[in-house]
Amino acid sequence: MNELPWIEIISALAVLAGGGGVAGLLVARRRRRDQGQDGGTTPPGSTQAGTGTATAPRPAAPEEVGPAEVAPEEAGPAAPALDTPAPTAGRLVRLRDRLARSGSPLGARLLSVLSRDALTEDDWDEIEEELLLADVGAGPTTELLDALRTRVRVLGVREPAAVRDLLRSELVTLLDPAMDRTLRTEPTTAEDGTHLPAVTLVVGVNGTGKTTTVGKLARVLVADGRTVVLGAADTFRAAAADQLTTWGNRVGVPTVRSDREGADPASVAFEAVTRGRDEKVDVVLVDTAGRLQNKAGLMDELGKIVRVSSKVVAPSEVLLVLDATTGQNGLTQARVFAEVAGVTGIVLTKLDGTAKGGIVVQVQRELGVPVKLIGLGEGPDDLAPFDVEEFVDGILG
Numbered sequence: 001m002n003e004l005p006w007i008e009i010i011s012a013l014a015v016l017a018g019g020g021g022v023a024g025l026l027v028a029r030r031r032r033r034d035q036g037q038d039g040g041t042t043p044p045g046s047t048q049a050g051t052g053t054a055t056a057p058r059p060a061a062p063e064e065v066g067p068a069e070v071a072p073e074e075a076g077p078a079a080p081a082l083d084t085p086a087p088t089a090g091r092l093v094r095l096r097d098r099l100a101r102s103g104s105p106l107g108a109r110l111l112s113v114l115s116r117d118a119l120t121e122d123d124w125d126e127i128e129e130e131l132l133l134a135d136v137g138a139g140p141t142t143e144l145l146d147a148l149r150t151r152v153r154v155l156g157v158r159e160p161a162a163v164r165d166l167l168r169s170e171l172v173t174l175l176d177p178a179m180d181r182t183l184r185t186e187p188t189t190a191e192d193g194t195h196l197p198a199v200t201l202v203v204g205v206n207g208t209g210k211t212t213t214v215g216k217l218a219r220v221l222v223a224d225g226r227t228v229v230l231g232a233a234d235t236f237r238a239a240a241a242d243q244l245t246t247w248g249n250r251v252g253v254p255t256v257r258s259d260r261e262g263a264d265p266a267s268v269a270f271e272a273v274t275r276g277r278d279e280k281v282d283v284v285l286v287d288t289a290g291r292l293q294n295k296a297g298l299m300d301e302l303g304k305i306v307r308v309s310s311k312v313v314a315p316s317e318v319l320l321v322l323d324a325t326t327g328q329n330g331l332t333q334a335r336v337f338a339e340v341a342g343v344t345g346i347v348l349t350k351l352d353g354t355a356k357g358g359i360v361v362q363v364q365r366e367l368g369v370p371v372k373l374i375g376l377g378e379g380p381d382d383l384a385p386f387d388v389e390e391f392v393d394g395i396l397g
């Protein structure tokens with residue numbers, strides 16, 4: 001029997017096996033990259049079902065520094081290759097279809113009514129109902145209706161493109177584009193030359209997406225070239241610190257945490273801010289608990305965190321995380337936090353899962369504080385700086 005065909009078959013099998021291996025590696029690598037960036041739908045530390053339960057193991061042994069109960073979490077030698085977070089610029093445009101996908105977007109529904117031939121009182125009632133259902137709030141709804149009625153009557157606008165422009169400009173006005181939405185994340189220098197990191201406290205009721213937002217915000221800052229330290233001051237739920245550490249590790253950001261459940265959150269915040277100062281880091285992001293039963297307890301805890309951190313450097317941002325799907329209930333919580341914690345900006349999460357985008361208007365009006373960031377999904381880079389015009393274009397579909 002001729003040996004040549006066998007040699008060829010064996011070589012061919014070897015090539016196939018080798019090639020398959022390379023292809024498999026490429027697929028696996030691409031899958032990992034996709035999960036880490038745009039296409040990823042599973043954030044670190046959360047379950048597939050998105051329940052927020054931390055499943056990730058603690059990746060590195062903590063190194064003891066500072067008071068015995070607080071230990072910083074390092075990226076560690078076993079940490080996987082770092083992610084490259086998606087650039088911040090253009091994120092809202094990239095995620096815009098998430099707004100349009102959340103049921104029928106408010107803008108599109110309004111447009112369909114406004115484009116009818118002759119607008120009757122019933123049509124105007126329908127518009128009012130749409131606005132109220134979308135959580136725009138009673139006051140802003142009346143304002144928008146009045147403005148639209150006047151302009152439709154005075155200008156006699158009829159063609160769809162003109163109606164769209166009209167609605168767009170009224171929605172933009174309602175969202176107050178003049179509000180300052182910049183995140184204060186610039187470090188400063190004290191008179192004696194000490195480096196002072198910018199400190200951002202993230203507050204809000206549990207389950208709104210606080211820990212996830214801190215993780216995503218760290219990625220936004222890293223994408224913008226900032227150095228970051230995380231402080232896991234949500235010591236109520238031990239898994240929150242694990243979740244945060246995992247987020248940090250993915251972008252090479254250390255987490256200061258306590259291994260003792262129920263440890264003093266103010267002491268963790270203090271250690272995080274101190275580390276940020278000593279290591280000349282740009283921004284310290286502090287996650288807090290917020291599941292306190294009453295206002296007095298909340299006031300005590302947040303007040304203490306602010307007081308104690310301010311011994312090193314006072315927070316330049318207090319971001320309140322609100323779940324857009326909770327409507328009026330969220331607004332009540334927001335008022336309490338705004339009163340207690342001196343909120344400087346709102347992060348509205350889960351706007352991808354609701355047709356109630358109007359909550360942005362109501363929250364800003366009620367609290368007099370701008371929405372600075374919005375969450376549009378569970379992927380690690382699904383947090384975008386809020387931009388009024390891009391948002392309105394999103395809800396107009």
Ligand SMILES: Nc1nc2c(ncn2[C@@H]2O[C@H](COP(=O)(O)OP(=O)(O)OP(=O)(O)O)[C@@H](O)[C@H]2O)c(=O)[nH]1
Binds near residue numbers: 046205209211213351
């Ligand atoms: N669809 C969607 N889900 C989000 C968004 N932001 C956060 N989530 C999900 O909301 C759930 C709760 O998020 P967490 O960050 O654990 O909430 P938390 O406020 O820190 O909760 P505690 O740590 O228990 O106080 C997680 O499953 C997140 O993935 C968003 O913008 N869109």
